[in-house]
Amino acid sequence: MALQTVTPRFGANYVPSAGWFYSWLDYDPDAVRRDFADLAGLGLDHVRVFPVWPWIQPNRAILRERAIADLLDTIDAAAEHGLTVAVDLIQGHLSSFDFLPSWMLTWHKASLFEDRTVRDGLATYVDTVARAVATKQNVFAITLGNEVNNLWPDSPTTAESSTAWAQELLTTLKKAAPDVLALHSVFDDAWYSADHPFHPADAVNLGDLTTVHSWVFNGVSRVDGPLGPATLTHADYLIELARATALDPDRPVWLQEIGVPGPDIPVDLQAEFTRRTVGTVLTNPSLYGVTWWSSHDIDRRLLDFPDREYDLGLFTVDHQRKPAAQALADIIADVKANGVRAQEPTTTLTAPANLRTEPSRRPEVAPGSDFHRQWVAARADGPVRIVLP
Template sequence: MTPQPPGLTTPLRFGANYVPSSGWFYSWLDFSADAARRDFADLAGIGLDHVRVFPIWPWIQPNRTLIRQRGIDDLLALIDVAAEFDLDVSVDLLQGHLSSFDFLPSWVLTWHRRSLFTDAAVRDGIVAYVDRLTRAVATRGNVFAVTLGNEVNNLWPSNATTPEASSAWAAELVEVARKAAPHLLSLHSLYDGSWYEPDHPFHPADNVGIGDLTTVHSWVFNGVSGIDGPLGPATVTHADYLVELAAATSADPARPVWLQEVGAPRPDIGEQDAPAFVRGMLDAVTANPALYGVTWWCSHDLDRGLADFPDREYDLGLFTVDHAIKPATRELAAVVAEQRANRTAPASRPALVCDVDLRTQPERRGEVAPGSPFHREWVRLRQAGPLAIVGAAHAADPTYLLARGIGSVLTPPGDLVCD
């Protein structure tokens, strides 16, 4: 189905990316429904309505022609546990990449090494996997979406690709998922290199053109926090900026944008600053009429007994491994309650005009990256209140501006124009 944009008075979705409190994703190797119940009780207790879950691809499809039913059954059991707590579920299919580790099946590695994105036999295996898993999870009424995988562009350059191959790969697999479960949202997930890096082989056009809505992942360790610190305006509004870039890039002014990942990573956001960051970031982004929902990364901390993760990965949870709630989590819960009680229609906003068309000019991505003159001007103006971004081609189109909730347009000073 094609999703409808959230009406301005429609409650936003709020959820968490589910990281098991015990054993991280290695817990799939000996799945425990009772452990999941304890984790989901935490999340339901703060008012969240959904979880995004991550089955590990090579543990379900260890051979190109073998898909393990036991792995699928464990995933379905997890989804059923979520339903016990009135939590809806979005399922990421290809993991793929998680918390700095890649999980790839042996049939694309060692002497079999071949690219996920360009090898025909690998594509056939992935098609079978996407079709089988999507059909299985679609049997559960609390599943609302499937995503091809978590930030699949992290699997480049270890899997060679080109922009054309990347786009064709995603378009084919989204269509496989749609045919398998027409009632679910079928989505594509990319980290922000696709928005900001001029030579990245995954393009913004894929973000906004493939899948039923746009997903964005906002992480301030991409350089944003270095601009003005943990609570500076560039850092606090980065999620809103990325949602705006996505809305401005889409050919459809009503296409929703899901903030599918956002978190408060250390050391960029210190523990003492995390509650204020959560409040400021959410106050900014929830005013955006394009926003579909917010899914926090992540549900639970990572046990420091597990080795070799980047240090910031250990403390990203809303809850500790012992299920203790954090001050930042209480702030998130307060925002969720406020939004559910009273999401009012945002006032008409101004928009800053940008000459870069990210759909057709991906080589100019650096001109809108964090720290660029355009970004800095947007941040400066954003401090006065909600601020859209509009491409130059639409800046004088009243129908388009109305659809985006834009009441006036602002042209950057000559030395800041994106050209």
């Protein structure tokens, strides 16, 4: 088995400890710096931050300079703590809530993905914010948005429209910020759902590298429980699906979101889940980095979130390090001391369908499918490469 030494990146998706993302409405630079001190203490090298689209562009003709200045200060705060920054643009969808500007709602109701007026307004937003954040030396990536495919039920689209939408905005983004990674982010219905209008090919064709989000509440935890092999290897499985689907076998894959959602991963097992899941993906030669969801819990005084969203943080709202955080810090310290020996798989399995050309057959590779179970069984003996027929 071929071995190579790699140094993956480690980071956190930044959820402010005070006020969640509502804190953008009443920005507190000292609170941001206190949060980043927590994260730097774990040995992380980056954060992914989430400005909220309608609060920056409340009218199609208005881009609020104060809101952009607050975002730039957040980036500066990260730099002060030795952290680089990935910026997501279209929020869009966060922790089960959708945030869309009023100029595309009510009697203006239009599809985010298909309406020309909305797309033109959005292109202005992407261009303006990308140009601003690209002036900061510690910004390394800009993603169009957080799981933008969460928005499609209320914004009708087709596979052709969603592809054209992403291509158009990525072109705008790359012109505005040519020296940073330009990325497209989707949640895993794009990989597993038969009729989903965002396709696997887009995840691996569009942008400068592939992003995947591994959440075990998608059904995989029901296959064999919180510490079962299917659950612990789901992130590695997604990385392998992405590698198999890409035309470029060397295209990096960023595990942009992974976490310990309850009740799927009980509190007393979260540290072990973290150690074993992250340990599994670290040896994958396609891995670009691991970014934990999320940095801090949500204050339970805030209402109406799904229960699992409140406790996903590496830290509590009063800055106490949680078991998953300590496990992640231990992994990072070990990697810095000893490096990682990536392992090229010697075993291959052929998927039942070509995800590039037969997206309607995506359920055949979904968690719990015959193919998925076959891959999990083989993975017990070491890394397993997926190939498409």
